[in-house]
Amino acid sequence: MKRYSAFSLLRNALSHNRNWRPAWRSPAPKKSYDAIVVGGGGHGLATAYYLAKEHGISNVAVLEKGWIGGGNTGRNTTIVRSNYLWTEAALLYEKSMKLWEGLSQDLNYNVMFSQRGVYNLAHSLQDMRDIERRVNANRLNGIDAEVVSASELGKAIPYLNVSPDARYPILGASLQRRGGVARHDAVAWGFARAADALGVDIIEQCEVTGIEVKNGKAVGVLTTRGSIASDRIGVVVAGHASVLAKMAGLRLPIESHPLQAFVSEPIKPVLDTVVMSGAVHGYISQSDKGELVVGAGIDSYNGYGQRGSFPVIEHAMQAIIELFPIFSRVRMLRLWGGIVDVAPDACPILSKTPVEGLYFNCGWGTGGFKATPGSGWVFAHTMARDEAHELNAPFSLERFTTGALVDEHGAAAVAH
Amino acid sequence: MLLIECPWCGPRAETEFSYGGEAGITRPRDPDALSDAEWADYLFCRSNPRGNHRELWNHAHGCRRWFGVERDTVTYRISRSFELYPAAVPETDAALQSGPDNSNGGD
Ligand SMILES: Cc1cc2nc3c(=O)[nH]c(=O)nc-3n(C[C@H](O)[C@H](O)[C@H](O)COP(=O)(O)OP(=O)(O)OC[C@H]3O[C@@H](n4cnc5c(N)ncnc54)[C@H](O)[C@@H]3O)c2cc1C
Secondary structure: OOOOHHHHHHHHHOOOOOOOOOOOOOOOOOOOOEEEEEEHHHHHHHHEEEEHHOOOOOOOOEEEOOOOOOOOHHHHOOOEEEOOOOHHHHHHHHHHHHHHHHHHHOOOOOOOOOOOOOOEEEOOHHHHHHHHHHHHHHHHOOOOOOOEEEEHHHOOOOOOOOOOOOOOOOOEEEEEEEOOEOHHHHHHHHHHHHHOOOOOOEOOOOOOEEEEEOOOOOEEEEEEEEEEEEEOOOEEHHHHHHHHHHHOOOOOOOOEEEEEEEEEOOOOOOOEEEEEOOOEEEEEOOOOOOOEEEEEOOOOOOOOOOOOOOHHHHHHHHHHHHHHHHHOOOOOEEEEEEEEEEEOOOEEEEEEOOEEEEEEOOOOOOOOOOHHHHHHHHHHHHHHHHOOOOOHHHHOHHHHOOOOOOOOOOOOOOOO | OOOOOOOOEEEEHHHOOOEEEEEOOOOOOOHHOOHHHHHHHHHHHOOOOOEEEEEEEOOOOOOOOOEEEEOOOOOEEEEOOOOOOOOHOOOOOOOHOOOOHHHHHHH
16 A cells, blocks of 8 residues: 555655556455455445454455445434443444544544534423433543533534524533544545555445355355355445345344435535534534535435435424524535434444354444444454454344343434 | 325325334234243334335324335335225235234234
């Protein structure tokens, strides 16, 4: 791998940018690998990277049916935070936050991680109580968190409507200053490039159509580019988790839903932080290009169509205008959907399965982008050692049988 | 937006309805007789198919009755709506007709 640096920029500029090398190879699939990762989103690519980097397993293939990062990774609103209520979740997301903080250096790829702060607004007394409880819980877990009053909010975010006459008056917020956003594509590309440099084969346009199981053990996968053997298979396909599980004869506590987002035309800098509201249900930040990036809630019905219904968009837009009346005449440019994999307790599944050598990483639902590095890190550990790391042990499939759910659904600030 | 056919009120906009998830899941008659894994499967696991899906909808802002819909989860095309009570289920609906207690399918 040719390292990127200010010097390499200058050198390539002098040769009119004609000598840049592709960031990763496009190898043909081999007959067999020490490990296969199905799904080339951020989580799958991070898994492959940490398998090679932390566990010395570099004879690995990442099989992606489309192009890497074309799933939820490239479709999300990129909010990163770790202020979850329950200790199990908080520690998992905080592991990820720590990795984010050094990720650009580690990957030698600028993932544009910007710790611009994340505010979660409160619109009722109960919201305020929940926020105070969560902020205290976060601090006990060593995670930065503050309670902010409405008047402080008004100063920090000039165009936020903190008037007591608002339809849903804002009473205050929680603030995680280390939270922020990152560049979604760069996360996929950075992990792909770094994994490739360690010997991982990234194979795009390769859809897994079957999982081969013999005597209760995974032995390989069938793909649109032939069959590939491996006795260690990690499935990281987000909204398609149930489809892959069925190939191995398993059923998951997962339902797939459309989740939509949209961006405005680029405007001048107006919002330098991330604002989320669970009560009116909208969240917003401004991209480096100047677009307002707005996310909606899930469509209630099951869907694999990467699109949802318009009333959901309208609802999210109403929320944003309620919070920021100044945006009422900004034009929206693009709208899209992803397929999110929702678990009953709104927490991920990072787990071994009843099939030996077959592992599932799914259930991140509406909020897994923030977890990309940490998810890959613990999942690589799980695949390499055939046992969960203590950080993901609470997120096994067995929790649905034992009843030890990690109920972030009502407890987290909002779905993201 | 989906155009959903309520068996009693006719075709109406999606916003009049609320979604009730997969159809045909019946509460086991004797939960104590089940293993933890079987109970977990009933409570949490769903078929979540890519393609044809039988699901429950409630006409929340209309007649407030539950009914079933068959819908493709990729194209979102609705092929038909049906009443949940066995008498009204077409002969071919073996999945819904079997099971011990399907008269409660809409709960
Ligand atoms: C609109 C929207 C907004 C969101 N906002 C946020 C946010 O602000 N913050 C946050 O933390 N999270 C957010 N999320 C959630 C986040 O995007 C996801 O949890 C996360 O990106 C999942 O990453 P992944 O790598 O697991 O999945 P994906 O990126 O979806 O990757 C899965 C890959 O598997 C591939 N695949 C599927 N089937 C097969 C097969 N049979 N064979 C081979 N490959 C296959 C797919 O093509 C896909 O590329 C949002 C999601 C959406 C849709």
